[in-house]
Amino acid sequence: MVEFSLWDILRNLLLAARWTVSLSLIAFIGGGLVGLLLLVLRLSKVRGTERLIGTYVQVFQGTPLLMQLFLAYFGIALFGIKTSPWTAAAVALTLYTSAYLTEIWRGCVASIPKGQWEAAQSLALNFGEQLRHVVLPQALRIAVPPTVGFLVQVIKGTALASVIGFVELTKAGSMISNATYKPFLVYACVALLYFVLCFPVSLVAQSLERKLHGHRR
Secondary structure (H helix, E strand, O other), X not given: OOOOOHHHHHHHHHHHHHHHHHHHHHHHHHHHHHXXXXXXXXXXXXXXXXXXXXXXXXXXXHOOHHHHHHHHHHHHHHHOOOOOHHHHHHHHHHHHHHHHHHHHHHHHHHOOOXXXXXXXXXXXXXXXXHHXXXXXHHHHHHHHHHHHHHHHHHHHHHHHHHHHOOOOHHHHHHHHHHHHOOHHHHHHHHHHHHXXXXXXXXXXXXXXXXXXHHHHO
């Protein structure tokens, strides 16, 4: 048995937490960009697009993230591409995040009164200008709290990347636990670090939601 002090455990977990944060940011930013593209395509009402994107959203929302990680890890290799746990985790979490964000944002756009679209059309604005100048600025204010709140789910979702060998916070905790035979202490530290990462984001989301409701009043 390897003797680890509490500081040794925390130090190693903090080093692994960097990868949790990095993966979360890549998934959130990449998923946001893909989700925005899907949202615009969905709103454009091009024939077949809405149904196709709706199916995409249902697939990723209706299947476990764990299964998506396995499929990304083993599926990418079928195309002759060398797959690393980092690449597979980033791809799977980005697609997963994009499906949820595009649906969150679609709901925010749908909450904009129909009269706003009609007013934009009366100004002879094309579809892109209607979105950019009238609809999206209003939808953005509504979308910020749930979008920030969803970041918490992304951070916690990175824990599943450990099953494909990606060494993030949970995987590092498992490795340290196996080396020290102190699972309660190690996983308590892991839980504490997840809390430290997620709690401030939750507070920001709640604060933004309160401000939004106050503004509506």
